[in-house]
Amino acid sequence: MNRLATLPAVALAVGVTAAPLLFLLRVSLYESGGPRGFYTPDTVTLSHYAALAEAPILFTVAFALAVAVASTLFGLALAAFVESLTPGRQWLAIGLLLAPKLAGALTTVFGLQRLLPRGTVAALIAEVTFVLPYAVLVIALRLRGIPPDLRSAARGLGATRRHVFRRVTLPLAAPAVLLAFQLSLAWGLGAFVGPLFLAGPGESTLGTQIQSHTAELRWPVAAAEGVLLLLLTAMVFALPRRRGHE
Amino acid sequence: MPSTGTPSPTAGTALSSAVELSAVSFGYGPTPVLRAVSVAVPAGAFVTLLGPSGCGKTTLLKVLAGYISPNSGTIRLHGQDVTATPPERRDVGFVFQNYALFPHLTARGNVAFPLEIRGISKQETRARVEAMLDRVRLSPAEWDRHPRELSGGQQQRVALARALVFDPAVLLLDEPLANLDRSLREQLRDELRRVQRETGTTTVLVTHDQDEAFAVSDYLGVMHAGRVEQFGPPREIYERPVSETVARALGIANLLPGEVVGRRLGTTVMIRPEKFHPGGSLAGRITAVRFHGADVLADVVGENFNLTWRTRTAPLPAVGEIVSLGVDPADVWELPDS
Amino acid sequence: MTTLFRAFGWLILLAGLAPLLMAVWVSFSPDSFLTPPVEAWSLKWYRRFADDSRWTAAAGRSLVVAVLSSGACVGLALLAVVSNRTGNRLLLPPAVLPPVAIGLGLLPALQRVGLWGTLGSVIVVHTAMGLPVAYLLFRSWAGERLAELELAARGLGANRWAVFLRVTLPVLRPAILAAVVVQFVLSWNEALVTVFLTTSKSETLPVVMWSQLRGSASPLVAVAAVVSATAGLVAVAVIARAFRRRG
Numbered sequence: 001m002n003r004l005a006t007l008p009a010v011a012l013a014v015g016v017t018a019a020p021l022l023f024l025l026r027v028s029l030y031e032s033g034g035p036r037g038f039y040t041p042d043t044v045t046l047s048h049y050a051a052l053a054e055a056p057i058l059f060t061v062a063f064a065l066a067v068a069v070a071s072t073l074f075g076l077a078l079a080a081f082v083e084s085l086t087p088g089r090q091w092l093a094i095g096l097l098l099a100p101k102l103a104g105a106l107t108t109v110f111g112l113q114r115l116l117p118r119g120t121v122a123a124l125i126a127e128v129t130f131v132l133p134y135a136v137l138v139i140a141l142r143l144r145g146i147p148p149d150l151r152s153a154a155r156g157l158g159a160t161r162r163h164v165f166r167r168v169t170l171p172l173a174a175p176a177v178l179l180a181f182q183l184s185l186a187w188g189l190g191a192f193v194g195p196l197f198l199a200g201p202g203e204s205t206l207g208t209q210i211q212s213h214t215a216e217l218r219w220p221v222a223a224a225e226g227v228l229l230l231l232l233t234a235m236v237f238a239l240p241r242r243r244g245h246e
Numbered sequence: 247m248p249s250t251g252t253p254s255p256t257a258g259t260a261l262s263s264a265v266e267l268s269a270v271s272f273g274y275g276p277t278p279v280l281r282a283v284s285v286a287v288p289a290g291a292f293v294t295l296l297g298p299s300g301c302g303k304t305t306l307l308k309v310l311a312g313y314i315s316p317n318s319g320t321i322r323l324h325g326q327d328v329t330a331t332p333p334e335r336r337d338v339g340f341v342f343q344n345y346a347l348f349p350h351l352t353a354r355g356n357v358a359f360p361l362e363i364r365g366i367s368k369q370e371t372r373a374r375v376e377a378m379l380d381r382v383r384l385s386p387a388e389w390d391r392h393p394r395e396l397s398g399g400q401q402q403r404v405a406l407a408r409a410l411v412f413d414p415a416v417l418l419l420d421e422p423l424a425n426l427d428r429s430l431r432e433q434l435r436d437e438l439r440r441v442q443r444e445t446g447t448t449t450v451l452v453t454h455d456q457d458e459a460f461a462v463s464d465y466l467g468v469m470h471a472g473r474v475e476q477f478g479p480p481r482e483i484y485e486r487p488v489s490e491t492v493a494r495a496l497g498i499a500n501l502l503p504g505e506v507v508g509r510r511l512g513t514t515v516m517i518r519p520e521k522f523h524p525g526g527s528l529a530g531r532i533t534a535v536r537f538h539g540a541d542v543l544a545d546v547v548g549e550n551f552n553l554t555w556r557t558r559t560a561p562l563p564a565v566g567e568i569v570s571l572g573v574d575p576a577d578v579w580e581l582p583d584s
Numbered sequence: 585m586t587t588l589f590r591a592f593g594w595l596i597l598l599a600g601l602a603p604l605l606m607a608v609w610v611s612f613s614p615d616s617f618l619t620p621p622v623e624a625w626s627l628k629w630y631r632r633f634a635d636d637s638r639w640t641a642a643a644g645r646s647l648v649v650a651v652l653s654s655g656a657c658v659g660l661a662l663l664a665v666v667s668n669r670t671g672n673r674l675l676l677p678p679a680v681l682p683p684v685a686i687g688l689g690l691l692p693a694l695q696r697v698g699l700w701g702t703l704g705s706v707i708v709v710h711t712a713m714g715l716p717v718a719y720l721l722f723r724s725w726a727g728e729r730l731a732e733l734e735l736a737a738r739g740l741g742a743n744r745w746a747v748f749l750r751v752t753l754p755v756l757r758p759a760i761l762a763a764v765v766v767q768f769v770l771s772w773n774e775a776l777v778t779v780f781l782t783t784s785k786s787e788t789l790p791v792v793m794w795s796q797l798r799g800s801a802s803p804l805v806a807v808a809a810v811v812s813a814t815a816g817l818v819a820v821a822v823i824a825r826a827f828r829r830r831g
Contacts, residue, residue: 005666008660009660009663009664012708012711013676013678013716015712016708017681017686019690020686020688020689020693021685021689022689023691023693024685026692074596077593081589081593082593096598096600097597100601100604101769101770102812102816102817103604103773103813103816104774106775106790107607107813110607110610110805111603111606111809112603113797114620186680190681190684192684192776207684210684210685214688219692223689226688227685229684229685230685233685312739313735313738333738334739339739339740342732346732348754350755359742360741360742363742363746412740
């Protein structure tokens with residue numbers, strides 16, 4: 001199987017990522033075409049980027065940070081919990097963890113609408129529900145890779161369970177915890193299902209703004225916001241990643 | 247083809263060589279791993295390549311198998327140049343250190359694999375598989391088990407059977423006994439030799455364990471830093487090593503300045519520890535004694551030498567004792583170029 | 585690991601089920617309000633769902649897209665894993681970029697090539713979005729061991745095709761089955777990007793749910809949720825059977 005066999009997959013992945021990026025950049029630089037099209041040609045302007053000053057950037061970032069912190073903390077706790085279970089119970093726990101994904105985000109949204117009052121908290125809970133399973137899996141996988149002998153050795157040297165967790169488990173799991181944080185932050189930045197359906201009337205994120213501008217056919221504004229969102233997401237992954245110890 | 251005994255000691259005659267490496271070199275970028283290695287293995291012989299980790303022995307094996315292409319040099323199998331031939335057409339059986347048994351196939355399935363690839367009929371395959379599993383002494387109860395249900399020793403037998411079932415010209419083994427415990431290792435070592443004699447397959451085994459090398463080989467190649475330093479029958483290399491490295495590779499070397507035993511200044515001699523006997527002119531104090539079951543190793547420190555003495559005759563040495571050791575001049579080997 | 589901690593753990597996991605259970609409960613509501621039934625339970629909304637061509641057509645499309653994109657996604661990811669050992673970082677971006685931005689950008693892109701609104705474009709996009717997950721699943725399952733097994737097979741005389749069919753595929757089988765299930769479920773429920781890609785003629789089930797949730801919702805949304813969850817469970821069951829059959 002020569003190297004060419006990898007080409008279709010890579011081409012598709014790159015295409016689906018690059019094409020939107022290029023088009024967003026292009027559309028964001030022109031005046032809106034309104035109902036006639038995405039943009040009016042030959043009307044290059046940076047006004048939409050200037051208008052970004054009005055965009056709810058702070059709220060989006062704060063919301064994303066809240067999602068990331070909550071997901072990482074709960075993710076770590078749940079991962080440790082799952083790893084401590086017997087194999088049979090582990091399968092059950094993972095099944096429960098992934099069950100909300102079976103029916104999709106909209107089902108979770110629908111259910112939460114019946115259960116909670118509108119507000120940022122409800123939106124936050126929704127987004128954490130979407131992101132948490134991945135955080136748990138990323139961290140749990142790493143925890144599984146830590147040789148049990150290390151913990152036994154630490155206990156033998158006098159460490160209590162708490163010590164072992166703080167000085168052995170956590171440092172070794174750190175790369176995965178960081179990754180979980182980054183992923184949660186990235187997904188939190190793009191959050192729009194949660195805020196759209198569950199947040200209060202005045203609360204919007206970049207994601208919901210994009211959606212409403214699209215509905216109003218104000219494509220370039222939406223595109224500029226999209227570009228900003230992509231930039232913020234790229235920044236999350238530009239953060240230096242500490243290489244894990246083996 | 248079955249052999250009738252150990253092959254002739256002229257391990258270098260191209261005509262009788264089943265495997266011949268000529269000036270094979272290999273390296274990753276600037277780091278050389280094999281430096282112009284030339285080895286000739288007679289047909290039907292059991293050859294062991296011995297060396298510490300990093301000396302290039304596994305790389306050499308992989309070059310022989312075709313998994314690695316050398317940077318220069320040629321490989322001949324039974325006279326044919328196979329340097330450019332890919333592994334699947336090289337007619338070589340390879341046993342990996344971790345056995346590499348297919349987890350989704352039973353023992354039978356694993357051994358049948360190369361025959362099925364070659365399009366051999368189901369009946370013939372079955373017969374040959376069972377004959378080979380019999381030969382490696384795997385009990386029929388295990389034949390339909392998957393690798394994960396087999397012990398380490400059983401897995402090794404299956405790996406061996408799989409590598410031999412298609413009658414390869416050469417059998418290559420990469421530290422096959424490394425993952426087994428001691429008693430199992432000895433038992434399987436002997437089994438390996440038995441099977442090899444029965445099938446007469448030219449065999450090259452790679453190991454860092456010198457006991458293993460001695461026990462089964464017709465010829466021994468001692469490797470160090472990408473070169474084969476010496477190649478020959480084990481006894482010859484043990485008693486007449488060409489360098490200090492080779493001397494140390496095969497056991498305690500007792501490398502002493504020549505003058506201690508009456509040779510010229512500037513020479514280095516090697517005396518194996520079991521060659522000493524009490525009653526001689528090498529006087530020293532015993533500083534440590536190590537019990538090894540069948541015999542005892544004693545460290546002796548003299549005025550201008552340190553040596554280790556292996557003995558099993560009473561009275562056994564004790565720490566603190568003063569001894570005078572002697573050695574037969576025939577057992578004193580002067581290292582070349584010293 | 586104290587008992588309190590354990591109890592808390594199970595509690596959180598069960599809490600995640602609450603919204604789904606709520607949706608199931610509401611789907612049996614006898615009236616048009618979204619209050620869960622307590623005294624009278626009814627299958628009325630299930631019947632309405634089955635009679636409503638908008639919903640059933642959307643469900644049908646979701647099925648087609650899910651099946652085709654999981655097949656394509658797993659196939660492409662398999663080819664990538666098999667041919668290029670050194671890791672294909674390029675396959676990862678679709679998973680980490682914000683779906684909103686991807687959807688928004690794909691709209692004009694697809695319009696430009698005249699493919700916007702087609703079901704085919706949805707299948708292709710879903711396939712692309714599933715590639716990172718499938719690829720990571722294969723990578724973490726295969727590891728070094730598979731490479732060595734393939735070497736062994738080659739040494740035993742198998743050419744590249746034989747190695748792929750007789751060693752690579754069987755060894756990767758559990759991961760392949762898992763990847764199919766994962767992609768099926770993710771594709772069926774994909775809404776964020778799909779809303780940007782579909783029209784009323786190509787809408788999938790989540791897209792219809794979306795528009796209902798934005799406007800005035802009826803228990804039909806709850807029924808749709810139950811249908812989606814059932815589709816996912818059926819997929820898991822089918823794959824679990826295949827897994828056990830020659831495990």
